[in-house]
Amino acid sequence: MIDYDVKGNLAKIRASLPEDVSLVAVSKFHGDEYLMAAYDEGQRIFGESQEQELRGKHERLPKDIEWHFIGHLQTNKVKYIAPYISMIEAVDSIRLMREINRQAAKYNRVIDILLELRVANEETKFGLLPDEMRKMLADDEWRTFENVCIRGLMAMASYTDDVEQIREEFTIAANLFSEFKIQYFADAEYFDCRSWGMSDDYRIACMCNSNMVRIGTTIFGPRTY
Numbered sequence: 001m002i003d004y005d006v007k008g009n010l011a012k013i014r015a016s017l018p019e020d021v022s023l024v025a026v027s028k029f030h031g032d033e034y035l036m037a038a039y040d041e042g043q044r045i046f047g048e049s050q051e052q053e054l055r056g057k058h059e060r061l062p063k064d065i066e067w068h069f070i071g072h073l074q075t076n077k078v079k080y081i082a083p084y085i086s087m088i089e090a091v092d093s094i095r096l097m098r099e100i101n102r103q104a105a106k107y108n109r110v111i112d113i114l115l116e117l118r119v120a121n122e123e124t125k126f127g128l129l130p131d132e133m134r135k136m137l138a139d140d141e142w143r144t145f146e147n148v149c150i151r152g153l154m155a156m157a158s159y160t161d162d163v164e165q166i167r168e169e170f171t172i173a174a175n176l177f178s179e180f181k182i183q184y185f186a187d188a189e190y191f192d193c194r195s196w197g198m199s200d201d202y203r204i205a206c207m208c209n210s211n212m213v214r215i216g217t218t219i220f221g222p223r224t225y
């Protein structure tokens, strides 16, 4: 039983998003019936952060769902999601990109990825600092990956009530996106994804040039881990 107004919440969020912003419904830790409630309202992009949980949902749920892997992905798990994943949002090493390329090639696929930028003040292990990302792109190895398509950047702001700080962090992401667009992807129309914004900060993100928000709690309710 769903004890949350998924349809109502989804409608409210959609109404509040600018037209060019796509919505990733973050369904991690929620049962199939929650996803189906959103699916029935036309939602097709869902975000999951655990390989095993995603595997089960992918097997059971409609095949036209586009799955985004939004969590930290271990290289040894890439092979399980490579056959079907639509986008891997949090790529933060050349090693992971190499493995995605290798596995995608096996299935004759090109997998869309985002580079995860670390802008938050917090002690998080994940994501690349701006200079680390610059260094990775300055090195040419990524150009050799025929089965990976770098679609843009993903970032998470600090967990704080300080709106100014969140705005500053998203602005770093927006500026870096523009920098890379000019320097490496000027002719690449596909480099167009700016994934920042979650339940508590997606409105700020939309003011900072986001065009992809990842929203869980506000649609599906609190998660029980």
Ligand SMILES: *Cc1c(COP(=O)(O)O)cnc(C)c1O
Binding pocket: 026, 028, 049, 070, 071, 156, 198, 199, 200, 214, 215, 216, 217, 218
């Ligand atoms: C869980 C998660 C979200 C969704 O967070 P909410 O606060 O529930 O909207 C978004 N992005 C990532 C990377 C997540 O892990």
